[in-house]
Amino acid sequence: MIKKFTLSVGASLLLMAGLASAADPVKTLKVCTEASPDGFDYSLYHANSTADASSEALYNRLVDFKPGTTELRPALAESWEISPDGKTYTFHLRKDVQFHTMPWFKPTRNMNADDVVYSLQRQIDPSNPWYKTATQGWFYAQAMGFKELVKSVERVDDHTVRxxxxxxxSPFLADLAMGFTSILSREYATQLEKENKLRDMDVKPVGTGPFVFKRYSKDQMVRYxxxxxYFRGKPKIDxxxxxxxxxxxxxxxxxxxxECDVMLYPSPQDWPAIEANDKLNLIKGNALTSSYLQVNTQKPPLDNKxxxxxxxxxxxxxNLIKVVTANAASPMTNPYPPSQWSYNSDIKPLELNIDKAKKLLAEAGHPNGFDMEIWVRPGTSGSNPNPKLTAEMLQADFKKIGVNVNVKTIEWGELLRRARDGEHTSVVLxxxxxxxxxxxxxxxxLSCSGMEDGSNFSRWCDKPFDQLLKDARAESDVAKRTAMYKQAQVIFQENLPWIPLFHPLNALATSKNVSGVVASPLTLNSYADADINK
Incomplete structure (x- = not known):
């Protein structure tokens, strides 16, 4: 005799829910990060902490980088063509990409060409109603001269943009993989225009990315x-x-x-202990990163090279590298590290020379030195594990040549704003x-256009240097570009608008049960491929 068992519908649902819950527990990845995001519309900003919280988590670009590399791959554009003269880019968009459904916005269509046109035009067209919403300017678009570079962004059809x-x-395709070219919703922008709430684009974000914004408590947490x-598939973490x-x-x-599963920017002094801990992983990688003292070349006596x-x-x-980074860095001479193609290895490395430094000061009319201020941010960053200690060590070094330094700690957002306005003497950046x-x-x-819009904090404009940058961007031959950049580095070394310090390694720490997290040479942090097993 076969026994039959029956359950009520309600009991069946409860049982299935219990089984599903047991089989598929909610996976929460907690990341300890170093700073609050400045906002969630990354086109307005440039800090990595803001990129991680906005462009990496919430948005996509036409193209992006394969995780852990600088290798380009298709993203919102599934394919593209570039004209023989290098001036026309035609992108073919995916048809299955959806914008996030939010309490404040319900999309009625998938991502299309109108969204691409809006996202780029608002940063370069002064007649666009969104152009003036950037009260501090569109940081990257202005620094990279996009308004002068881009002639037009046109909708060919729903899924084609020219x-x-x-x-x-030459760098244009790679530029389009940067966070400031993230694609936002034209439909949402239209809604905000009607409601006269344009500011909400930065505080109530709507993207296409792997995670959906839920809540932000300043200086405490961001929840997604x-x-x-998601067009690449739902992330493994919930x-x-x-x-x-x-x-x-x-x-x-x-x-x-x-309390955290991932920790960004561990102090290099703690790396050995992390590696020795059988419950933790230390993930290290070479970074295309420089740490330097950025001086305001318009303020005497720093206007004298x-x-x-x-x-x-x-x-x-x-000594600086030993104390600040526990030797997890290399000395800096040129603007970028030796791992960056076009690095000029013929330039003699900067070395300590107190006697020559004193002679140069005397020649500049300051035999007894002078007073100056160094600004630092609180906490740490991907480029410097301890900016304040760095400034204090520079304070001791400069004292040996008669230069008296006052170190001043300023909240990160305020520091950036005031430095863009040229209030600083020098900043550890x-x-x-x-x-x-x-x-x-x-x-x-370091460009002249960057000086004009405030992104060039050194406020240094050298016409021959600037022309080399323009010529190199227009050149497609890598060997010719390399020669131009090497020449530009010679000019940099002669003028030193930055005081070079070091090139740090990149590292992050995770618990052993975290996978799919990599150290990026661009020091950005994406969790789209992350998983956690508890």
């Missing part, structure tokens, strides 16, 4: 949920939480206690490449 340039631009309709802790020791304690050369010769780089092209280091930070 971008016309005024001149050939996995995007179930929830993503950024827990904000500027102090690296606090982040490490939280990781050890199980002899003074800047003297400061550069007063820095004891081996760093730069991580956004796209693997040498132009990204030079044009963003």
């Amino acid at each position: 971008i016309e340039l005024n001149r050939p631009e 949920e996995a995007n179930p309709t 929830q993503l939480i950024f827990s904000i802790a500027p102090d690296a020791s606090v982040r490490l304690q939280r990781l050890k206690a199980g 002899l003074v800047r050369q003297a400061l550069a010769l007063a820095v004891d780089r081996p 760093g730069w991580a490449s956004d796209n693997g092209d040498p132009d990204n280091f030079l044009s963003n930070n």
Whole structure:
């Protein structure tokens, strides 16, 4: 006799839910990060902490980088063509990409060409109603001269976009993989225009990316949920939480206690202990990163290159690297590290020379030195594990040549704003490449157009140097571009708008049960492929 068992519908559903819950527990990845995001519309900003929280988590570009590399791959565009003259780019869009459904916005269509046109035009067209919403400017678009470069962004049909340039631009495709070209919803923008709430684009984000924004508490946390309709497939984790802790020791304690699963920017002094801990992983990688003292070349006496050369010769780089990075860095001479193609290895490395530094100061009219200020951010960053300690060591080094330094700690957002306005004397800063092209280091930070819009914090404009950058961007031959960039590095070394410090290694720490997280040479952090087994 076969016995039959029956359950009520309600009981069946409860049982299935229990089984599903047991089989598929909610996976939450908690990331201890170093700083609050400045906002969620990355086109307005440039800090890595903001990129991680916005362009990496919430959005996509036409193309992007294969995780852990600078290798380009299709993203929202599944294919593209470039005209023989290098001035016309035609992109063919995916048809299955959906924008996030949010309490404040319900999309009625999939991503299409209108969204691409809107996302780029708003940053380069002064007649666009969104152009003036960037009260501090469109950081990257202005620093990289997109308004002068891009002739038009046109909708060919729903799934085809054509971008016309005024001149050939070799890094252009790689530029389109950068966070500032993230594709936002034209439909959502139209809604905000009707509601007169344009500011909401930065605080109530709507993207196509692997995670959906849920909540943000400033200086505390950002919460996301996995995007179930993500075009590359729903992420393996269900929830993503950024827990904000500027102090690296606090982040490490939280990781050890199980309060975080991933810790960004562990102090190099803690790397050996992390590697020795059988419950943790240390993930290291070479980074296209530079750490330097950015000086305001419009403020005397730093407007004199002899003074800047003297400061550069007063820095004891081996000792700085030992104390600040536990030798997890290499001395810096040129604007970018030797792993970046076109690095000029013929330039003699900067070495400590106190006597020569004093002679240069005397020649510049400052035999007894002078007073100056160094600004630093609190906490740590991907380019510098301890900016304040760096400044204090520079303070001691510069004292040996008669230069008296006052170190001042300023909140990160305020520091950036005031430095863009030119209030600073000098700032401990760093730069991580956004796209693997040498132009990204030079044009963003040292071009004349960057000086005009505030992204060039050194406020240094050298016409021959600037022309080399323009010529190199227009040249498609890598050997010719390399020769131009090598010449540009010679000019940099003679003028030193930065006081070079070091090139750090990149590292992050995770619990042993985390997988799918890699160290990027661009020092960005994506969790689209992350998984956690608890």
